[in-house]
Amino acid sequence: MINYNGALVADSNISIHENRGFLYGDAVFETLRVLDGKVLFLEDHYFRLMASLRIVRMEIPMLFTMEYMEEQVLRLVASIEAAPAHRARISFFRKPGGTYLPVDNNVEFIITAAPLQESVYSFAEGTYEVDLFRDYYVSKQLLSTLKTTNKMVQITGSIFAHENGLDNCLLLNDEKNVAEALQGNLFMLTGNKLVTPPVSDGCLNGIMRKQVLELAKKVEGLEVAEASVSPFDLQKADELFITNVIMGIRPVTKYRKKEFGSTVASDLVKRLNAKVRLS
Structure with a gap:
């Protein structure tokens, strides 16, 4: 139906x-x-x-x-x-x-x-490897922040990921900064600073992105910012994770030769589920 x-x-x-x-x-x-x-x-x-x-x-x-x-x-x-x-x-x-x-x-x-098949958001275990998709770029413009049916960048990127044995790819904008993942927003933890690309960089104005920003700002000792992320920044990160409203928070375990932890991502999943249960 x-x-x-x-x-x-x-x-x-x-x-x-x-x-x-x-x-x-x-x-x-x-x-x-x-x-x-x-x-x-x-x-x-x-x-x-x-x-x-x-x-x-x-x-x-x-x-x-x-x-x-x-x-x-x-x-x-x-x-x-x-x-x-x-x-x-x-x-x-x-x-x-x-x-x-x-x-x-x-x-x-x-x-x-x-x-x-799952009621609340789960913390995904196991390997989740990403790389950059460089064939096409996300434009830094308002239309890029909307959910429209013009998704050829995400479609060709998904095919590229599948052909190369990747779980996801990260998309660059026309200034060669990381904008988002193929089907979600990107968060990067370096030390005690959690960063996500600003909407002005062309990423989707994600609903789960908004929830995670609000939850993260309540974590003691965690600095939260919206700032441009370069590919070089990814190599220095301690954690990367991807968010969308269906899967919730998905930790990235590997980008090229760099492997990542998931402590903050795990904590945020618990906080997200607590918020969902109370809503």
Whole structure:
């Protein structure tokens, strides 16, 4: 089942040859984690989605309030396979018509959902190796910070990682600084300083990034900053970890010949789960 414009249906029957999301990548989306009948970090997701719609000049439907969004997600989740948690995705795309210039800025939406096998966030054990993806770069611009369906850098980077036996890759921006990972934000610990690239460097304005920044600032003795990260900085780091709202916090164990610990990442996973349970 899917939720198409507020109706639970088995098939949207969208004509793909007319769909602007397919033809031009004219779509924005939001990925959510649902736990115990609640959308985690609902307010953050809602306001990021609304901001994305405004930035790309899509008309926001009057009925699409935060309460409506939550209701539509939970209706869909209740209709599919029961599981400890669920992953849901809301995609907005402009109505058909036009080429690069749309004839209509009004939108439609689809919500999809799938079960997850773990309820709260787990601390992942085992090797997780990354390297740089240098074939293409992330632009330092506002559009790079949004979740749109223009993801060819992430797709080709994922293929590169798979072909080279890597678990993930780190993306560079057009100033050759590290912006983010293929599917998440990057955090780097050096000594007692935890750094993540600023949104102005072109990284996704991540929901989990925001949660981790807030949690880390409460850790005694830990200095937290948003600052540019060079590839050279990675070699001096004590820990690297990647964040997104589905997996939570994933420690990196190896970058080239450098191996990393995970003490701070492990602590932050515990703090994250405590926050989720209280929300």
